[in-house]
Amino acid sequence: MQRLDFRAMGCQMLALLDSGDAEASETLSQVPVWFEEWEATLSRFRESSELTALNRSNGKWVCVGDTLWQVIREALHAAGDSHGLVTPAVLDQLERAGYDRTFELLDRSMQSTDWTSNRSVPDWRAIETDASEHRVRLPEGMHLDLGGIAKGWAAQQAAQRLGLFAPALVDAGGDIAISATRANGERWAIAVADPFRAEADLELLMMAEGGVATSGRDYRRWQHNGKWQHHIIDPRTGSPAVTDVLSATILAPMTTAAEVAAKAALILGSREGLEWVERRDELAGLLVLEDGRIVHSRRLEDYLWREPSALPDPMLVSWGRNV
Amino acid sequence: MYSQSDSKIRTARPNKGGAGIKPLIMAASLAMTIGGWGILAVGQAGNALAAGQQALSATNSTSQNNTRSVSSTSSLSQSTASISRPNAVARTRSSR
Numbered sequence: 001m002q003r004l005d006f007r008a009m010g011c012q013m014l015a016l017l018d019s020g021d022a023e024a025s026e027t028l029s030q031v032p033v034w035f036e037e038w039e040a041t042l043s044r045f046r047e048s049s050e051l052t053a054l055n056r057s058n059g060k061w062v063c064v065g066d067t068l069w070q071v072i073r074e075a076l077h078a079a080g081d082s083h084g085l086v087t088p089a090v091l092d093q094l095e096r097a098g099y100d101r102t103f104e105l106l107d108r109s110m111q112s113t114d115w116t117s118n119r120s121v122p123d124w125r126a127i128e129t130d131a132s133e134h135r136v137r138l139p140e141g142m143h144l145d146l147g148g149i150a151k152g153w154a155a156q157q158a159a160q161r162l163g164l165f166a167p168a169l170v171d172a173g174g175d176i177a178i179s180a181t182r183a184n185g186e187r188w189a190i191a192v193a194d195p196f197r198a199e200a201d202l203e204l205l206m207m208a209e210g211g212v213a214t215s216g217r218d219y220r221r222w223q224h225n226g227k228w229q230h231h232i233i234d235p236r237t238g239s240p241a242v243t244d245v246l247s248a249t250i251l252a253p254m255t256t257a258a259e260v261a262a263k264a265a266l267i268l269g270s271r272e273g274l275e276w277v278e279r280r281d282e283l284a285g286l287l288v289l290e291d292g293r294i295v296h297s298r299r300l301e302d303y304l305w306r307e308p309s310a311l312p313d314p315m316l317v318s319w320g321r322n323v
Numbered sequence: 324m325y326s327q328s329d330s331k332i333r334t335a336r337p338n339k340g341g342a343g344i345k346p347l348i349m350a351a352s353l354a355m356t357i358g359g360w361g362i363l364a365v366g367q368a369g370n371a372l373a374a375g376q377q378a379l380s381a382t383n384s385t386s387q388n389n390t391r392s393v394s395s396t397s398s399l400s401q402s403t404a405s406i407s408r409p410n411a412v413a414r415t416r417s418s419r
Contacts, residue, residue: 001412011418014413016412016413151418169412169413171413171414171415173418174414174415174416174417174418175415175418176413176415188412188413189410189411189412190411190412190413190414190415191411191413191414191415192414192415192416193414193415193416195416195417201411201414204408204409204411205415206409212415213415214415214416214417215417216416217417218417219416219417247417249415293333294333305408305409307408
């Protein structure tokens, strides 16, 4: 197994390639280059990014490159799937909440955010796209943040490229994409981190392929007038979501879908969020609540590692599907 | 319709895996089973089962699906202890 750790998009990244082949190794070394290219296009924090240029277009049609086109299309698809709960049109609200610079530069104890003048989130359906020429038009006053989809998209892209050589896993700050089962036919073992305790894990997932993502308010948060705020905007209020969910971990066939579902479940809260996941056959999930309780969907059982049964039945012993 | 009985609910605590007394109980149970039946039947075999069976010194096998006969309980002790929690290769958590 070849491994590459690096930082990009303000997060810790990991790429694994289940091969000792030299050509595969050369390709693995390119992963940070790919992430830099994507970040240069998609980051709202970079003056020269295509996204920043689009956000300054004041209602005009703008031709965009393939990367921005793909991610905007994914973001619009996500907004549709989530009935607007996960929308890219939240940049103004994020900045009003204080998240107007990279998280590393954020003053976690800021006092100056004015909550009384939060504007409602613009309707994402007003974004126009022209597939024939890859053009996008944002209504005047609308600005996009792609942080809710970009890491999952990037992890997927990287895993797909690496997967041409060998089974691959790409972890983009906790949003993980897996191209195929490992070379020995086994599933990949993915830990679910405990948001209450650094370095502790809640569960071990066994995944053959697809994506898993975690959305949480346990880390990217800061104080405003003595109250903790976080980066997941509820578009229904224009403010950080008020929810009993501390973190949501979702498995899906695609990492972008997992990322969107994790945010939606967090915004909805444990009861509606779990119902939302259960209604979608392609999803499985686990929610950690702020009071320490953990709830998970029925389908998550298919992915949880469990020890083999200690007491064998002489007629039939079920070792479970996860081992 | 959501109901708490449909979901799984517990309190956050670490998933420590198996250790200590469990392998002894498993070995004792298997020893009694083998003494009484002479055959260890297995169900849907997964990778851990395959790894465990490498440690078994089976001398007789039948043609029945998913069955093995086992000759040594000490080998069984080794096999149950060898089916251990895999090491995670990655960790999902909120972005940092």
